[in-house]
Amino acid sequence: MPSPGSSFQCNALLNTELASEFARLALRCITREYPNQPSHVINEPSEIKSPRSLHPAFYGCFDWHSSVHSHWMLVRLLRLFPELPEAPMIRAALNENLTAANLLAEATYLKQPNRQSFERMYGWAWLLKLAKELHDWQDPDATAWSRNLQPLAGAIVAGYLDYLPKLTYPIRIGTHTNTAFGLAFALEYARTCNHRELETLIVERARAYYSRDVSYPAEWELSGNDFLSPSLTEADLMSRIMQPVEFKSWFDRFLPSIAAHKPEMLLHPVKVSDRSDPMIAHLDGLHLSRAWCMRRVASALPQQDPARHILIESADRHMKEGLIHVSSGHYGGEHWLASFAVHLLST
Numbered sequence: 001m002p003s004p005g006s007s008f009q010c011n012a013l014l015n016t017e018l019a020s021e022f023a024r025l026a027l028r029c030i031t032r033e034y035p036n037q038p039s040h041v042i043n044e045p046s047e048i049k050s051p052r053s054l055h056p057a058f059y060g061c062f063d064w065h066s067s068v069h070s071h072w073m074l075v076r077l078l079r080l081f082p083e084l085p086e087a088p089m090i091r092a093a094l095n096e097n098l099t100a101a102n103l104l105a106e107a108t109y110l111k112q113p114n115r116q117s118f119e120r121m122y123g124w125a126w127l128l129k130l131a132k133e134l135h136d137w138q139d140p141d142a143t144a145w146s147r148n149l150q151p152l153a154g155a156i157v158a159g160y161l162d163y164l165p166k167l168t169y170p171i172r173i174g175t176h177t178n179t180a181f182g183l184a185f186a187l188e189y190a191r192t193c194n195h196r197e198l199e200t201l202i203v204e205r206a207r208a209y210y211s212r213d214v215s216y217p218a219e220w221e222l223s224g225n226d227f228l229s230p231s232l233t234e235a236d237l238m239s240r241i242m243q244p245v246e247f248k249s250w251f252d253r254f255l256p257s258i259a260a261h262k263p264e265m266l267l268h269p270v271k272v273s274d275r276s277d278p279m280i281a282h283l284d285g286l287h288l289s290r291a292w293c294m295r296r297v298a299s300a301l302p303q304q305d306p307a308r309h310i311l312i313e314s315a316d317r318h319m320k321e322g323l324i325h326v327s328s329g330h331y332g333g334e335h336w337l338a339s340f341a342v343h344l345l346s347t
Contacts, residue, residue, distance in 0.1 A: 013323075014345040016084060019077045021327065022338040023086040026070040029061040029335045030093060037063045041114040054109065057102040062278075065123035065176065066336040071097065072130040073339040075145075076346060079137055091141055100148040107151040110159070120163065121182025124156045128189035135193050153189075157198055160186055164201055170209040172234075174226030174286070179209065180237040181228055187240055203241045210234055214253045219263035222270060227285035227340075229266065231255060232293035239300035247300050251307070259306040266290075267314040269321040278332030285333075287322030288340040291315040292347065319344060 036051045036059070052059040058067035074090045084090070110118060119127075131153040134146035170179035183202050190199035218231040235254065239247050261267060272283045294315035301308040322344070326337045 014080070014342070016081055018345075019081045019084055019342075020086055022342055023074060023077050023084060023090060025327065025334050025338045026061075026074050027086065027089055027093060029331075030067055030070050030074070030097065032060045032335075035062060035331070039064065039118060041118075043113055055106060057097045057099075057106050061335045062331070065119055065126055066339075068123055068130060069126040069336065069339040072126060072133055073342045075130065075133045075137075075142070076342055079133070079139075079142075080346060094145060095141065098145040098148055103148045103152050107155045110152070110155045116159070116163075120159065120177070121179070121186070122176035124159060125182045125185035127156050128153060129185045132189040132192045157195065160198060161201060164205045167205070172230045174221065174223055174228045174230055175282070178228050178230060178233055180206075180230070180234040184233070184237045184240060187237075206237055206241050210238055211250065215256060216254050218255060218266045222265055225279040225282045227282040227289060229286065229290050229293060231266065232290055232297065235297045236293040239297055242300075244300055244302070248302060248305065251297065251301065255307075258310055261310055267310065269318055272325070275325065275328045275333055276330045278330075281328070281330065281333040281337075284322055284325045284328070284337055285340050287318040287325075288337070288344050291318040291322060292344045294318070295344075 033050070033052050038051055038054065040047075040054060042048060047054075050059075055064055055067075058064050058071070061067040061070050071094065074094060077084060078087060078090050081087075109115060131146070131149050134142050134149065137143075137146075167179065171177045172179070183206055187199060187202045187206075189195070190202060213234070216231045216234075218229075221230050231254075235251060238250055238254075242250060257263065258267075269287055270283050272280060274280045275284070292315075294311040298308045298311040298315070301311075322337075323341055325333070326341050328334060328337075
């Protein structure tokens with residue numbers, strides 16, 4: 001593993017060697033059906049099925065959302081490193097999983113009774129990120145995968161349009177149902193794919209949920225299985241919908257003590273006591289997601305802003321700590337951490 005440098009130059013870290021390591025992790029898991037943790041409401045006995053029967057495209061990687069973001073990562077690496085030694089294996093695996101029939105089955109599953117909250121909104125967000133990645137890639141395979149994905153992406157967009165007007169209060173936790181995370185990736189999709197209705201709704205709901213937040217108690221937020229920072233994930237989202245002057249004013253009110261290097265718990269890596277425990281191993285993902293949020297927030301602040309430099313330094317620390325544990329030897333982390341690392345290093 002190369003030694004990480006400045007967080008604003010970290011794209012250089014994602015070289016062919018590291019991309020191959022990450023690709024191999026994903027290739028080992030996207031077709032590994034077990035162990036598996038399905039999030040499956042059983043309506044009748046006939047729906048007691050194996051993961052692959054329920055989800056013919058995204059049955060691997062322990063759970064549906066991890067399979068989706070592993071597919072995204074493989075697409076991303078293939079775009080960035082077309083001559084990657086693993087490229088033929090990546091294309092073969094994606095051609096097998098991302099067929100029209102498989103993805104139509106995934107879309108049909110979402111439309112069945114009692115499925116409206118399935119993977120809402122974490123898995124939804126990663127699926128739209130996959131759709132966005134494929135949208136403008138001029139590659140014959142990618143064109144087919146993108147076309148095949150449309151029914152599922154459309155079902156998820158419909159889910160956002162139905163759900164967000166009814167979500168009166170945001171969900172502010174450090175795990176899958178975090179509202180700010182679900183909005184940020186969906187906003188990227190809406191803007192790239194020119195979905196004006198979705199973009200307008202996300203911006204409106206983000207402002208309704210978060211624009212009046214002040215003095216966020218970030219020192220309270222760390223929980224034992226977090227892989228997201230609620231405060232930083234929210235700040236990341238708001239940096240996407242506000243112009244720089246408005247965002248600086250909002251951020252200064254939201255986390256006013258950052259310029260004073262506080263809270264320390266937010267700005268320094270955390271202890272991961274047992275990487276064989278998949279919930280505790282979430283904290284390795286927290287290091288990576290904190291780093292990408294800090295980088296985005298810092299880039300939205302003025303060059304001379306003290307908070308900007310503090311966030312850059314903190315992002316460096318978190319990135320270094322997160323990257324060295326992507327390949328831990330424990331499936332509980334290895335089935336998903338590489339996709340967080342690739343998102344950090346390639347955006």
